[in-house]
Amino acid sequence: MTHAQERSRPYGSSDELAARFRSTRSLSEALVEPLSDADATIQSMEDASPAKWHLAHTTWFWETFLLRESVADYRLFDERWPFVHNSYYETEGERIARFSRGMLSRPSLDEVVAYRAHVNEAMEDLIDDSRHADLIALGIAHEQQHQELLLTDIKHALHQNPLGPAMWERVESASGETRPADGWYGHPGGIARVGHQESGFAFDNEGPAHRVLLEPFALSQRLVTNGEWDEFMADGGYERATLWLSDGWAWIKDNAVTAPLYWREGEQFTHSGWQERDPHAPVTHISYFEADAFASWAGHRLPTEFEWEAIARGQEGEDAAHDPTAGNQLDHAAPPLPTGEGSLFGDCWQFTRSGYLPYPRFQPAAGAVGEYNGKFMSGQFVLKGASCATARGHSRASYRNFFYPHQRWQFTGLRLAKDV
CATH class of the missing domain: 3.90.1580.10 (paralog of FGE (formylglycine-generating enzyme))
Incomplete structure (x- = not known):
């Protein structure tokens, strides 16, 4: 790789890009640790999505746009899942209606986490390859957007509960x-x-x-x-x-x-x-x-x-x-x-x-x-x-x-x- 190519990489060196990929994937899962499977399943309005759907959709992104296209022997984790985890990509075919995402009691949160582990392992063969740097940077930014959506969507969902449930302990404002x-x-x-x-x-x-x-x-x-x-x-x-x-x-x-x-x-x-x-x-x-x-x-x-x-x-x-x-x-x-x-x-x-x-x-x-x-x-x-x-x-x-x-x-x- 030339110095010019190195400077143009979205996160600098390949090691930095790989580290950002891993930390982003880990943070998404850390955000849902306080949630039960029921918490992670509910959808409070059409603008929002269930927490576990965010985890699965961001994994579908890597599977669809990188693994499926770049790894010759890659097999989908579950051939039925693209239909329910696609968001709005018309070129990727039919998908479940957005307002119906909260009806997905299955797959469970544990199954979605297993899906993420499967894709993370497969991605290890790609994240050091400079040919995929731009798309990996896009995928990282995409997942970061969904981390914010996950937080705001679950806040809206918990607000619907008259008990006023807390996701985390109280933090004093500074x-x-x-x-x-x-x-x-x-x-x-x-x-x-x-x-x-x-x-x-x-x-x-x-x-x-x-x-x-x-x-x-x-x-x-x-x-x-x-x-x-x-x-x-x-x-x-x-x-x-x-x-x-x-x-x-x-x-x-x-x-x-x-x-x-x-x-x-x-x-x-x-x-x-x-x-x-x-x-x-x-x-x-x-x-x-x-x-x-x-x-x-x-x-x-x-x-x-x-x-x-x-x-x-x-x-x-x-x-x-x-x-x-x-x-x-x-x-x-x-x-x-x-x-x-x-x-x-x-x-x-x-x-x-x-x-x-x-x-x-x-x-x-x-x-x-x-x-x-x-x-x-x-x-x-x-x-x-x-x-x-x-x-x-x-x-x-x-x-x-x-x-x-x-x-x-x-x-x-x-x-x-x-x-x-």
């Missing part, structure tokens, strides 16, 4: 210890280059890099807090139609929305059960509609994705290329909890006012993996940053998360912007 200043990051505007520009891994929707024109603006140095959201609610924020987009007003009326998800009087539901709500912690589990209404109430607005990225590039430290999201994100099995330390990365995904659309000259990858991002570029909004449930090193300034405007079961929040 938000009061490191409360950020009430300042703004100013930007003079001008031509900015956005999109992925480094040599490491990125999803296809982060490119191609291109130029945009920014008007002068400022971005808040901190996230909106629970205490500020209480003020919004006390001032009739959910009752004043003039603050809301038309679709948002219809949504809160149709769904009787009067507060962020997981809120009740003075408390919020967490992976550690019901806890007293910290007024200094960032508000989370809000929709785009709610974020936009709050920004209107506060006399400001949501940033565009390019404004956020322009500021974030200036906030990345010297080791950003190695781990741009070093902070309080997921790196071990523990309850994710926003702290409000002020970083642009790590507490919650931040809504922008930008629609999720392709960049100029965007082309999806060839083959089935081309269905990964491009097919969803319709009707959704871009979120930037990372959340307390995001794996370390997963996000970066150019990263584009995306959700529909009504969705709020993820750790979603907001950072205000203003024109200057």
